[in-house]
Amino acid sequence: MTASGPREKCGVVGVSLGDRASARPLYYALYALQHRGQESAGIVTHDGFQQHSHVSMGLVGDAFDEADLAGLNGSVGIGHVRYPTAGSVDTSCAQPFSVSFKSGSLGLSHNGNLVNAAEIRDELAGLGHAFTSDGDTEVIAHDLARNLLEEDLVRAVKHTMRRIHGSYSLTIMHDDTVMGVRDPEGNRPLCIGELDEGYILASESAAIDVLDGELVRDVRPGELVILQPDGADFDAYQLFERERSAHCFFEHVYFARPDSAMDGHLVYDVRRELGRQLWAESGVDSDVVMPVPDSGRAFASGYAEAAQEEGADVEFAEGLMKNRYVGRTFIMPTQDARERAVRLKLNPISDVVEGRTVTLIDDSIVRGTTSNQLVQLMRDVGAEGVHVRIGAPPIVAPCYMGIDMATREELIAADRTVEEIREEIGADSLGYLSIDAVAEALSTSRADLCLGCVTGEYPYDIDGETTDRDVERPVIGGGAEAAPSDD
Ligand code: SF4
Known part of the structure; x- marks a missing residue:
């Protein structure tokens, strides 16, 4: 495909490197993910005290210079390359999205698209949250920040996952803790790699290769992976389990780099x-x-x-x-x-x-x-x-x-x-x-793939379209449905 082919929306990455500075490894990883987004590039790091952020329009090579990288202090960080499909084309929607709340600082990089972002945005706006962009990533950040006021990290992420509906692979940084989350259907890719000095989460394994790392495994659908701040290990929590996955088959056909391994292939x-x-x-x-x-x-x-x-x-x-x-x-x-x-x-x-x-x-x-x-x-x-x-x-x-x-x-x-x-x-x-x-x-059954664009039936509940499975659309607006449970 050439001139006007489909375009991947985003690539995400996150690292925790112990004693080593994270800016340059994040920069190289974003280079390896450049094919997933050419509109903007950004990195947010944390030095143990505060966040440092640089986000700019353009290709990775144009978005950062030496001084930008030198200012991104800290051994943990997340990064993002973006081609926008939700939200406007300007820096207000470029990512990672970063903000400080009462519950601490948050950075978020998102690959995917929520189908109920507008409902959650309306509810949070009604509760006094002020939004600075029209993208769905800020919606996730505000929801998570709110949950973090009352819950520990794992429960807060689970609470937000219960409310958002659609496809998402996220790298998140809460203070100096970097995490990766994949939606319960595993629509968009995300994998874990081991580096000499720590661990990396990335959309594709090519970003691990470029840092001479080893692919550990894919993040599982519905899983939260937390990289320890000292870079020594990671902890994994299976927060949601579905009978069927919905991997995007088009990643394998078109979007992903041929040298990446994805969902075992x-x-x-x-x-x-x-x-x-x-x-x-x-x-x-x-x-x-x-x-x-x-x-x-x-x-x-x-x-x-x-x-x-x-x-x-x-x-x-x-x-x-x-x-x-x-x-x-x-x-x-x-x-x-x-x-x-x-x-x-x-x-x-x-x-x-x-x-x-x-x-x-x-x-x-x-x-x-x-x-x-x-x-x-x-x-x-x-x-x-x-x-x-x-x-x-x-x-x-x-x-x-x-x-x-x-x-x-x-x-x-x-x-x-x-x-x-x-x-x-x-x-x-x-x-x-x-x-x-x-x-x-792909050695899988059709039931475990997203085939929406070739069948017209989608794995999510989308207004005006038919779905190919039983999906439970979260009910927004408080009440029992919005509360986290232990399942
Ligand atoms: S397979 Fe699904 S997620 Fe992938 S391009 Fe088609 S509709 Fe989109």
């Missing part, structure tokens, strides 16, 4: 396996198999390998070159410029394509405009035939869990058959992967 291996399944389900004879860079690569190599194992006379070739300096902010004032955008981003090597049939492999089709332009580009440089194979099922519905995808009206597959999409993008044939193949590659 190396993402690269999953993508190659999905490519193999794609050949098994809808393989087509062609002269050359070609990935749409970058994320189509692992799918295409698995697809070509499976084809060659079955005796197909097909070459795997990188025939589309990506210009990595064309950013999202490319200005496209006219239709002509918009059409040129794909050519600026992706240029075919005509010798690889000319006079041959090509199978283009991509990870997904959202609006269809890029696919249409790529097929046309292949024909322009002399392809005799162009087949398209997609390493995911058709996206038929939007995401409400923190992925910037598109509205239902914009999604090409929302109201078209595969044959109609094929016609629209101008390919000779088109094949998608089945949902069962995705579940098989």
Whole structure:
């Protein structure tokens, strides 16, 4: 996927490093998570007495200079990279969110999206809480701060988890204690790593690798992990247990780095396996198999390998070159410029394509405009035939869990058959992967995945949409339902 693909909302990290300063390790970890958010970056540390914060718009490399890092004192801290889907695009919504309450200082980094943030915000505003942003992370911070006035850390977090509904992986810093929380369905990823001097919590294991650490394990759905302030160990509390999880399958297909391990699987291996399944389900004879860079690569190599194992006379070739300096902010004032955008981003090597049939492999089709332009580009440089194979099922519905995808009206597959999409993008044939193949590659059942965007049925209770399970939406507004229990 290229020009206007789905965008991950955020990456989160938290460290506790004993005697060592946390700013630079957090900075490196955010670099490793840059693909999860390019709008803003931030770090909040604690030196045992007070918080230090630096949050800025832009890429990690632009958001911090030496002086910024030098001012972030302390051996514990949390960090965040963000692309906003809830809340406005300015520094008031950039994260980590940090604030001092009567109950102590709090910093919060959030990946995901709450579906009942407005209700909790209204209730807390009615109780006198003043909000400085329109994002849902501040809602979680205020709720937690309120609970911390009367409860210990574990009970306060559990109380807040009972009230918030939706997807969240959080790193939280309360005074000098860093914690990680994953929502009871485990929709967004979060893992624990061991470093030489302490422990790290991060959205993806690539952030652990960059610090020469070892992946310990994923944070479990519904689990709270507290890093000890001296960096010696961590404590884990299983606060909620659900019969089914709702891992976002799209993390494996598209968002996560291929070198990250997530929920027990190396993402690269999953993508190659999905490519193999794609050949098994809808393989087509062609002269050359070609990935749409970058994320189509692992799918295409698995697809070509499976084809060659079955005796197909097909070459795997990188025939589309990506210009990595064309950013999202490319200005496209006219239709002509918009059409040129794909050519600026992706240029075919005509010798690889000319006079041959090509199978283009991509990870997904959202609006269809890029696919249409790529097929046309292949024909322009002399392809005799162009087949398209997609390493995911058709996206038929939007995401409400923190992925910037598109509205239902914009999604090409929302109201078209595969044959109609094929016609629209101008390919000779088109094949998608089945949902069962995705579940098989992840060695899980469909019941434990979020499949909202490919089925239109969601694991959370979302206004105006159907759900694929029994979900209990928390009742906000005091009373027995809002009180914590010991279950
Ligand atoms: S709707 Fe799709 S993109 Fe969103 S969380 Fe579910 S699987 Fe992931």
